Amino acid sequence: MTGIGIFVPGSLSQLNFVPEDWTDFVFATVGEAVGFIGCTLIVIFYLAMLLRMLYLARYTYDKFGRMIIIGVMSMLFIHVFQNIAMTIGLMPITGIPLPFISYGGSNLLTNIAGISLVLNVVKNRSNAMPVYSMPVTIASTHRSKVKKKKIYVNATNQN
Numbered sequence: 001m002t003g004i005g006i007f008v009p010g011s012l013s014q015l016n017f018v019p020e021d022w023t024d025f026v027f028a029t030v031g032e033a034v035g036f037i038g039c040t041l042i043v044i045f046y047l048a049m050l051l052r053m054l055y056l057a058r059y060t061y062d063k064f065g066r067m068i069i070i071g072v073m074s075m076l077f078i079h080v081f082q083n084i085a086m087t088i089g090l091m092p093i094t095g096i097p098l099p100f101i102s103y104g105g106s107n108l109l110t111n112i113a114g115i116s117l118v119l120n121v122v123k124n125r126s127n128a129m130p131v132y133s134m135p136v137t138i139a140s141t142h143r144s145k146v147k148k149k150k151i152y153v154n155a156t157n158q159n
Contacts, residue, residue: 001036024095026102027087042101046080056122065121072114 021029031039050073057069076099083098085091097107 023097023103024083024093025087026098027084030101031087043084046076046099050077050080053118056118060121060125062121062125065125068121069118072118075114076111 018025018028027039027042030042034041053069053073053076057066057073060066060069079096079099082091082094082096083102086093086096097104099111100108
């Protein structure tokens with residue numbers, strides 16, 4: 001339940017039974033060290049982050065900002081799902097790293113840039129006003145009636 005502990009000599013990840021344990025299979029290494037409880041906490045952290053982004057996208061009235069938040073959220077969801085499913089054997093090994101945990105500078109930089117875009121959209125979302133809350137002038141219901149000119153069909157000059 002709780003794992004064997006962090007930095008324990010003789011663990012399977014330290015004896016090279018797990019390939020690429022610092023990048024692609026970091027979830028297996030973390031799972032060995034902190035156990036089921038630690039893995040559950042990591043999944044709950046990712047789930048909370050994704051649900052918060054979904055909430056922020058729901059209450060962002062700027063359509064472009066909403067698409068930015070949804071794009072970053074879907075990128076993180078696909079990376080987390082693919083890496084964890086790859087680690088437990090449900091998906092093929094593709095080399096997609098686990099966001100914010102796996103070793104790799106370009107992945108970390110991309111994730112931080114995506115989260116900073118989300119934070120920037122949320123910071124500036126109060127400037128955007130929803131379309132349905134804009135002031136609308138109600139047109140008058142009284143219409144002036146215009147007298148229609150009669151049209152005679154197949155008739156000679158009717159003056």
